[in-house]
Amino acid sequence: MFDIPTTREEMNKLGIKQLDVILVSGDAFVDHPSFGTAIIARVLKDIANLKVGIICQPDWKTSKDITRLGEPKYFFGVTSGNMDSMVANYTASRRKRKTDEYTPNADFGKRPDRATIVYSNLIKQNFKGIPVILGGIEASLRRISHYDWWQNKVKKSFLLDSKADLLVYGMGEKTILQVADIFKNGGNIDDCKKLRGVVFWKSKLPKNNFKYKSLPSFEEVSNSKEKYMEMFKIFQNENDPLNSDGLIQKHDNRFVIQNPPQKYLTTKEMDMIYDLPYTKKVHPYYKKMGYVKALDTVKTSITSHRGCYGECSFCAITLHQGRTIQSRSIESILNEIKKMTADSSFNGIISDIGGPTANMYGHDCSKKIEHGACKNKRCIGIKTCNLLKPNHSKYIELLKKARKIKGIKKIFVASGIRLDLIFEDKIYGMDFLKELINHHISGRMKIAPEHASKKVLNLMNKPDFSITEKFIETFKKLNKESGKKQFFSAYIIAAHPGSTLEDEKYLKKRLNKSFGFTPNQVQIFTPTPSTKSTTMYYTEKDPNTNKKIFVEKNEKKRKIHKEIVVKYN
Template identity: 45%
Template sequence: MNRYFLPVCKEDMEERGWEQLDFLFISGDAYVDHPSFAPAVICRVLEAAGYKVAILPQPDWRDSRSFQTMGKPRLGVLVCGGNLDSMLCHYTAARKPRKEDKYTPGKEMGKRPDHATLVYTKIAKQLWPDIPVIIGGIEASLRRFAHYDYWEDKLLPSILTESGADLLVCGMGETQIREIADYLAGGASGEDLHYIRGTAYSAKALDGLEEFTELPGYDAICKDKRLLAESYRLQHENFDPFYGKTLVQKSSRGLYVVQNPPAMPLTEAEMDAVYDLPYTRQWHPMYDKEGGIAALEEVKFSIVSCRGCFGSCSFCAIHAHQGRIIQARSHASILKEAKELTQMPDFKGYINDVGGPTANFRHPACKKQLKFGACKDRQCLFPKPCPNLDADHSDYIQLLRELRALPGVKKVFIRSGIRYDYLLAENRQQFLDELCRYHVSGQLKIAPEHVANATLKHMGKPGKEVYLKFVKAFMQKNKEIGKEQYLVPYFISSHPGCTLANAIELAEFLRDTGRHPEQVQDFIPTPGSASTAMYYSGINPFTGEKVYTVHNPHHKAMQRALMQYRNPRNRALVAEALKEGGRTDLIGDGPRCLIREERFRTTGTLKSGKGKKPARRKQ
């Protein structure tokens, strides 16, 4: 494919004959020109609209001169911390520094600051105070209101008021960025941008704002943690673009945050237009000497077929960022991309994934969503599938068949995850047959997350019996077609609502099913999720009931150790957990015991106390 990268330096601008940019895009990630990377998408959308845009990836925030290498842009500066929240990029669930950053050349750590969006924005505002600085991406989007930061262990005000940005783009942003660019190109003022759907801005007063819903303010939540649950509930009730209202929150620095109603979902034609843009699907050649960008390897030969998620798991914020209404690409657009993959020199015949947040969501949960929006007071799949749910996989099955038939394609895998409760809701079960026959690479990853129904209730996930029903159906189908394929379930420890007894119940389930997970996930409260609101407030925002939460790092470690009770390094913690949970019957030589009595030593247990928090960088 004879395609070109976007400019990243002054020399690139000169080659194009540009004296000045329209927009400078500052990114916390390295530049990867692939539709799975937000900076590339937004910049390609602007390029297609006729604007001169360049990417400045991972500038040195300790030297403002690195921000000025391509000069002052004419219309505005765009800032994105990266594909992930920068704090999640830097720190683990134990608040320890990570060893590598897959979005940086050679996985090197330290190429972006903590709270990257905030830091970059402050520098841009200092350098160019007279032009708009607009923030977006996952970090900005999910920190737009007062939020709990797990790594600092404190409530933080809106990133909008703290950074001094002129505008915040909520969600994916393609519609908003075109409208913003056209307004600015037409000579609009900063205040003219305040009427764009899917954006938020700060204001000193609310004069002229007629109808809005006010969230508990930052100071009020600081005084009463329970109000964060109330704030999240009100936000959740207004996520939908069809009926969501303007939201207002009194923030810091004497300012209000005003969020306009969400942007409307993209049509099929609009989705196609975004993904049909001329991406090179490569990292920029300037990273070759460091070995490239590891994050690209996971998605290079994958295809995004849809966005949005009506699964609405409590610990996930995708539905807050992409919406609950599914938006899908046409078969023609997807097949065109697949054909381009087959022409790439390193393509071996395997499409690694065709999906989105949830692979088998290819259309809205029900027909009324495209007219009235998703229901405000009920979920599509939880606590059980809605009677109006359209659990039809026929379009997805047809798409996969068309992809399999392409010359040069040997196999099409599904790896972005499926909702097995949605699969089971389809009466014909045709998709399960196609999945097992053609789209599993020996192992299928699924995410039951837990087995204790008391915990699953707060996760927003179906009960254990649904998971077991799917396991049975999967094994029967593979036996029927003569294939030896396995499920790899993912579980989360120490989620809000998970008591020590629930953690022991999960350990017993792993024992009884012969599961020995090599990797487990400890719950990380990331900004913008219902589970994070539960973790901080101790309240389930949907029901108002109190929720047991594990904050002590030692107790979190015990729950995590129970999931890997066979690991010798965990025996002391497991024994301590079993004794504290009143389950010493699981210590001994019996067939149901988790650990043996004689192998337990009291040395080596972790000390109680709070984990060390990363110091917030001076800005």
């Protein structure tokens, strides 16, 4: 029997009269550690020893689904799911999608726009006095005032629009365990507002042990793009638990207060979380509704670490997971693989061992680990900081040991690879690339140069295209030496802020020369909440220089940007 109920009947079979916590998600319930809801459910159930239930994709037009598990003893936890609901529901051209892979049968329409707000308001209508705590990527990146591309306006913190009591930002395991301890020991939601990693609101400025910086108010950033830029720069720099203050932003007559970031997980804590008894299956209640395609790509994948110091301007990972790498131990990962081989349905193939950037596993800047991420410079991007000293040795060790486990036929590395880190690692970089080529790609390696124009790459915080060209030359040479005939595919972004039609033509020219094929994985830039690129899109300025940049905002012309890159000639 599945030990986390989704219906009253399942609660009865488990002998549960009242749940301590009910989680509400925009995804179907997949009990796999690639799904945030599954991790939080397992942490609360198996570490905090709470009775946890889950309601997924409730019908938000009635009270039937949201009330089916009754009233929780402590609180409701609400998330849009693994994706921002607007990204899940709309294409890069603002058109409604036709499918949703996180829904049984990929049926579209089971997740409302701005799901976090909708679910929270629905709970508040039906359960008076029960705290609602927001979490997940959607809430995390909309925790302060933010530009919303779909409405083309600056919106308030989701905390206010949702009427929720608390927002847990970033990766929430440590924070939610502390919240659980407070409730178990007789505390209340106000006691939780003293924790790191949370956002709450007050009508008066709080008295707390933390230091706070003031952000320009919601009214100011709504009326002034210069104030919006000022807000973003402060917000971006206060994201490391070792050297960041809290933030305060006034919204009308209320103050939204962000406490400093939660401390990063240790290797021991990472191991504990990923060693929990995930079934890695779709919950039976949702499985009977249909096939959940999102499980396919992650079912046999393994998370080795989290965090990324790449800081690509268009990516939200840094703001959500942090710039410091938090790695699992090799032993924990190998144990997970051994458990997989014991499953009769396992075919011997692991689809991925990695994280946001695979070759950041097991190593980081020693200064950053001790003092926190630098606020005045980046680790990598346009150039690599001389303090970083990339080292692939631990990742190589992990891959070699994993391959030797009985029952393993093939291990792929499908997570992103930073090419600049390979070349910066003068000792192990080429050994790592040889490992990939000889053992861990499926005939085609994915790379992500994103663009070729130096101007655009600088705005993206990506290395010069010459690094990509050097990689292609090296990749071909090593494949020839190993007697393999393997290829690569590439991710490209069109219509990124700063990119003109001439830049796209230049990109096309460089791709034709270097690739020998036309990449089909070209996406039009989508301005997602709180990223640096979205700030550029909205303000039409470079945050590093405050200089005006070109931004294509006309949807038809944005499509032309892509067409230039993908056309065959």
